[in-house]
Amino acid sequence: MTQDSRSSKFIPAFPAMLKGKCPRCRQGNMFKSFFSNTMYEECGHCGLTFERNPGYFYTAMYVTYVFNVAEIVTLGIATFVLSGGSDNPWLYVGIIIPGILLLAPLNYRYSRIIQMYWLDPTLKYRPDLSGNKNDQTPA
Secondary structure (H helix, E strand, O other), rough: OOOHHHHHHOOOOHHHHHHOOOOOOOOEOOEEEEEEEEEEEEOOOOEEEEOOOOHHHHHHHHHHHHHHHHHHHHHHHHHHHHOOOOOOOHHHHHHHHHHHHHHHHHHHHHHHHHHHHHHHHOOOHHHHHOOOHHHHHOO
């Protein structure tokens, strides 16, 4: 396979993000399984080190904060509508807190993915790395 045919393999960002694929090659997995939030140290396909420097994922907590606020507002409005406008604060607490706890693993996972795909200006998609690992010839 030539260099030109490998670089023509374009993988869309959104499906790769949903599956937790590497932001540089969009082939290797970032997490060990879909139900596990344990990250690999580096991409098995292109070798990208995911934690690019010490404390790299600290900014992902801001994304998690945005997710939590959106979930609290959504759950609060849904509870208000479905309960017929209840003014019992314990109903809201009883719905929102378990909802936030149930969504915490997804928040953790997707906040890191969003950080790597959108919030890191130095990390770009390289279609030339998206080809079959066995077909790549040394440059």
